[in-house]
Amino acid sequence: xxxxxxxxxxxxxxxxxxxxxxxxxxxxxxxxxxxxxxxxxxxxxxxxxxxxxxxxxxxxxxxxxxxxxxxxxxxxxxxxxxxxxxxxxxxxxxxxxxxxxxxxxxxxxxxxxxxxxxxxxxxxxxxxxxxxxxxxxxxxxxxxxxxxxxxxxxxxxxxxxxxxxxxxxxxxxxxxxxxxxxxxxxxxxxxxxxxxxxxxxxxxxxxxxxxxxxxxxxxxxxxxxxxxxxxxxxxxxxxxxxxxxxxxxxxxxxxxxxxxxxxxxxxxxxxxx
Amino acid sequence: xxxxxxxxxxxxxxxxxxxxxxxxxxxxxxxxxxxxxxxxxxxxxxxxxxxxxxxxxxxxxxxxxxxxxxxxxxxxxxxxxxxxxxxxxxxxxxxxxxxxxxxxxxxxxxxxxxxxxxxxxxxxxxxxxxxxxxxxxxxxxxxxxxxxxxxxxxxxxxxxxxxxxxxxxxxxxxxxxxxxxxxxxxxxxxxxxxxxxxxxxxxxxxxxxxxxxxxxxxxxxxxxxxxxxxxxxxxxxxxxxxxxxxxxxxxxxxxxxxxxxxxxxxxxxxxxxxxxxxxxxxxxxxxxxxxxxxxxxxxxxxxxxxxxxxxxxxxxxxxxxxxxxxxxxxxxxxxxxxxxxx
Numbered sequence: 001x002x003x004x005x006x007x008x009x010x011x012x013x014x015x016x017x018x019x020x021x022x023x024x025x026x027x028x029x030x031x032x033x034x035x036x037x038x039x040x041x042x043x044x045x046x047x048x049x050x051x052x053x054x055x056x057x058x059x060x061x062x063x064x065x066x067x068x069x070x071x072x073x074x075x076x077x078x079x080x081x082x083x084x085x086x087x088x089x090x091x092x093x094x095x096x097x098x099x100x101x102x103x104x105x106x107x108x109x110x111x112x113x114x115x116x117x118x119x120x121x122x123x124x125x126x127x128x129x130x131x132x133x134x135x136x137x138x139x140x141x142x143x144x145x146x147x148x149x150x151x152x153x154x155x156x157x158x159x160x161x162x163x164x165x166x167x168x169x170x171x172x173x174x175x176x177x178x179x180x181x182x183x184x185x186x187x188x189x190x191x192x193x194x195x196x197x198x199x200x201x202x203x204x205x206x207x208x209x210x211x212x213x214x215x216x217x218x219x220x221x222x223x224x225x226x227x228x229x230x231x232x233x234x235x236x237x238x239x240x241x242x243x244x245x246x247x248x249x250x251x252x253x254x255x256x257x258x259x260x261x262x263x264x265x266x267x268x269x270x271x272x273x
Numbered sequence: 274x275x276x277x278x279x280x281x282x283x284x285x286x287x288x289x290x291x292x293x294x295x296x297x298x299x300x301x302x303x304x305x306x307x308x309x310x311x312x313x314x315x316x317x318x319x320x321x322x323x324x325x326x327x328x329x330x331x332x333x334x335x336x337x338x339x340x341x342x343x344x345x346x347x348x349x350x351x352x353x354x355x356x357x358x359x360x361x362x363x364x365x366x367x368x369x370x371x372x373x374x375x376x377x378x379x380x381x382x383x384x385x386x387x388x389x390x391x392x393x394x395x396x397x398x399x400x401x402x403x404x405x406x407x408x409x410x411x412x413x414x415x416x417x418x419x420x421x422x423x424x425x426x427x428x429x430x431x432x433x434x435x436x437x438x439x440x441x442x443x444x445x446x447x448x449x450x451x452x453x454x455x456x457x458x459x460x461x462x463x464x465x466x467x468x469x470x471x472x473x474x475x476x477x478x479x480x481x482x483x484x485x486x487x488x489x490x491x492x493x494x495x496x497x498x499x500x501x502x503x504x505x506x507x508x509x510x511x512x513x514x515x516x517x518x519x520x521x522x523x524x525x526x527x528x529x530x531x532x533x534x535x536x537x538x539x540x541x542x543x544x545x546x547x548x549x550x551x552x553x554x555x556x557x558x559x560x561x562x563x564x565x566x567x568x569x570x571x572x573x574x575x576x577x578x579x580x581x582x583x584x585x586x587x588x589x590x591x592x593x594x595x596x597x598x599x600x601x602x603x604x605x606x607x608x609x610x611x612x613x614x615x
Contacts, residue, residue, distance in 0.1 A: 029336035030357070049613040056615070115487045134424070134487050138471045216430075216474060221466040224612045232612075236329050236432060237605035 016251070022244035029238075040241045044249060050229065054209075054246075054253060057226035061208035064144055065201045068151040069159070072200065075152065076159035077189075091160075094153045102150070106217050109146040113137040113218070138220025146214050155200035162196020163189070202258060209254055210247075226250060287321045288536040291331055291341040293523075295557075297322045298540070303552040308543035319536060335359050335528075342531040343540060347523040348381055348390075349433060352595030355384045360526040362387040367538045370545045373565035377587050382524055390524040391541050394553060395560040397578075397590065398434065398519035400512040401483050401491040401499050411490060413515040415442040418461070422490055423468050427482050429493035430472035432608035433596065434519075435462055438492065441516040441591060448594050455607060462611040483509060493519075496578065500558040520590035524562070554580070 026035035044050060075094065079087050097105065112118045113136040120136070123129045136142055166189065174184040212227030219225070226246070233243030295301070299316050302309030312319045323341060325331040328350050335341070336357065346354055354360050365371045365388055374392065382390030402411060409421055417426055417438075428435060439458045440447035450458070470488055473479050479498045482488040484507060491498075499511040512518075525544060527537045543549060550561035551569035560578050567580060575581055596604070 028333075047610075049610045052615070053613040115485065134470060220471045221469045221612075222615070229609050229613060232432075232605070232609055235327070235333075237602065237609065238329055238333060239602065239605070 019244045019247055022241055023248055025241045028240040037241075040245045043242060044245045050226075050246065051249075053224070053229065054226045054250060057211075058209050058253065060140065060144060060225060061205050061211070064147045064151065064208050065204040067144070067148045068155045068204045069197055069201050071148065072152045072155035073159055073197070075156045076163055076196075079156070079160050080163040094156060098153050102213070103217075105150060106146055106214050109142070109149065110137065110218055113142050113145070137218060138223065140219065140223045142218040142220075143215050143223045143225070146218055147208060147211065150214075151204045151208075155204055158199040158203065159193060159196045162193040162199075166192045198261075202261075206254055206258070210250055286533065287317075287319050288343060288533050288540060289321050289323065289341045290343040290345070290540070291334065291339070292322050292324060292343075292345050294324045294326070296345070297324075303556070304549050305540060305543040305546075306548045306552070307546050308540050311539070311543075320540070340530050341528050342533045342537050344526045344528055345393075345523060346390075346526070347521055347593075348392075349521075349593045349596050351382065351390055351524075351526075352384060353598060353601070354526065355389050356597075358529055360389050361529045361531070362389055363391060363527060363541070364538075368542045368545065370542055370547070370563055370565075373547065373563040374545060375562055375564050375583050377583070378522060378562045381522060381592070390526050391545060392522050392524040392562040393544055394524075394557075395520060395522035395562070395586075397496050397511075398493050398521060398593075399496075399499075399514065401479075401494045401502065402510050402512055403483055403486070403489045403508065404510055405508040406486065406489045410510075411512065411514075413442065414438055414492075415516075416514075417442070417490060417492055418465055418468060420468075424470055425487065425489040426465070426468040427470055427473050427479075427488045427491045428465070429479075430474045431493070432604045433593070433601065434493045435608055435611070436604040437519065437591075437593065439465075441514075441519075444516075448596075448600070455603065459607045459611060462607070463614045466611070466614070483507065495521075497558045500577065517589060517591045520586070520592040522562075522592065554578075560586075 023040055024036050024038070026032045026037045026039070079090060083090050110117075114120075115132070115134045115137070117137075120129075120132045123132065136145075170188050170192070171184060174188050179187065209225075210227040210230065211225055212231050215223050215225040215228055219228075230243050230246045230250070233239045233246060237243075290297075296304060298305040298309060298320055299322070302316070308320075309316065323334075323339070325334065328347055331344070331346060332350060332353065335344070336359075344354070344360065368391070371391075378392040378395065379388070382388055382392050400411065400414070400417070404410070406425075407422070409419075411417070411419065411422075416422075417428070428438070436458060437447040439461050440450065440454070443454075443457060443461060445454050445458070471482075473482060473491070476495070476498065479491055479494045480501050483491050483494075483498075483502050484505065494511075496511060499509060502509050525541050527534065527541075531537060545563045547563055547566040547569065550563045550566035553559055553561050554566065554570045554574050558574055558578070560580060560583075564580075564583060567575065570580060579586070
């Protein structure tokens with residue numbers, strides 16, 4: 001077996017296999033761990049609250065991914081077409097926040113969105129609202145805002161790369177054929193950058209479904225996401241088999257739509273857009 | 274044994290203690306004064322620490338094969354430790370300070386007639402109230418559900434605590450519930466979500482949240498959080514709810530796999546020595562198990578913790594009780610469904 005495959009098997013396949021094996025155990029430790037059972041699957045399939053939370057978390061992840069892409073696209077566009085010689089500097093500036101601790105960035109949002117925070121103070125001084133308290137914090141909106149902020153640098157990169165790959169002569173051709181700039185964008189640039197956009201979307205969507213740190217810090221009682229419960233199963237409930245089933249459900253729930261999605265993307269490329 | 278320090282470490286290696294952060298004898302020798310005195314200058318040779326942040330973490334570590342000599346779990350886990358065979362009975366005759374340990378606390382560490390745990394620190398679990406921000410003073414755990422506090426309540430993200438507190442508020446026995454009562458508790462916790470601003474996860478949050486002004490009632494705070502916030506100048510009170518404050522006690526045990534018994538007993542004896550216990554009370558505002566330490570404790574701590582009334586402690590406080598695996602599992606499931614509810 002070639003070294004890369006060995007690497008893949010050890011670091012990617014084995015952990016997933018271990019997790020799947022855990023789904024069949026009757027308990028986390030000792031005697032119970034040695035017994036085979038399908039009860040964990042039954043328990044999950046009967047647990048409607050968990051399933052709907054998974055769906056809601058996927059929904060939140062989709063919104064976060066969509067907003068990240070929409071907000072990152074202008075950034076990538078500017079870097080690719082207008083930044084010129086400053087593009088490398090600007091790119092570095094965008095990436096630098098990602099070098100700080102993830103936790104620090106989330107906590108920074110807690111300060112911004114909090115009751116005595118920047119956002120409330122600005123709105124109050126503009127006369128828009130007197131006492132908003134913790135309106136923007138400890139809810140699903142805070143989770144979405146914080147996650148979008150964290151992801152924008154990471155989404156800008158694949159979109160930037162896709163835009164860079166577009167043949168400049170295509171823009172000339174569009175202009176020569178009489179296309180206005182906006183039309184050229186819609187008919188040439190956007191479709192050709194779509195693989196980068198989709199890559200960026202998935203890049204955010206997949207990890208965000210299982211996100212738990214941000215919901216725990218800024219989500220409040222309603223911003224809880226699926227990852228928080230998986231964490232609970234492993235750390236507090238000491239129910240590794242159930243945690244494993246939940247993780248597997250999430251894996252399959254995310255993997256299957258993506259497999260379908262990737263079929264679609266290949267088709268559009270074949271269609272010669 | 275303190276007369277022959279050279280033989281003990283060489284024979285069995287350093288003592289490995291699975292401990293909460295904040296009690297390590299290498300950093301806080303005052304909590305184990307006789308031990309620190311005996312091994313001064315050689316502490317790193319005779320004792321080592323491995324830390325955990327939650328009881329569940331320590332239990333998982335031990336069940337996964339981690340071997341330590343001395344353990345420090347809290348009492349709702351004690352029966353589980355005994356049932357899982359993780360601890361060995363303690364020969365109290367080897368502890369010179371054992372007679373000072375209050376009998377009610379000592380009794381909590383007994384299972385099947387054997388003393389498995391040496392109770393060490395205890396404290397309360399109650400509600401911190403911002404007197405200056407609430408329009409009406411709460412008087413009971415049940416008041417957490419009062420609409421007057423909507424959006425200004427914070428409770429601990431902990432399955433056991435949430436369940437017990439809610440059971441008390443509903444007038445039920447937390448440790449003997451029927452399936453209907455469990456469903457009732459679950460519904461009550463889901464209703465509470467409307468009042469909860471955020472669940473606090475880390476005890477440092479319990480120190481910080483009441484000071485922000487957003488949280489008027491912080492539930493499941495330990496008394497050290499109250500003492501800290503009050504010392505910062507905030508107008509707060511530490512509720513004495515109608516149903517009673519909750520109480521917790523934690524203690525030391527010797528692992529069933531340990532052979533390092535001489536050192537272990539030395540450490541435990543030093544832990545319950547009066548001067549060690551007084552230091553614990555004075556520095557952390559915690560209760561302690563050896564009442565001989567009382568004369569050495571600051572008046573403020575004695576008054577606040579009612580340390581001179583330990584005889585009535587178990588009457589006026591609802592102490593957490595040891596949970597079986599099924600009970601713990603049931604409480605966790607309920608809590609997860611509460612959290613999953615939209």
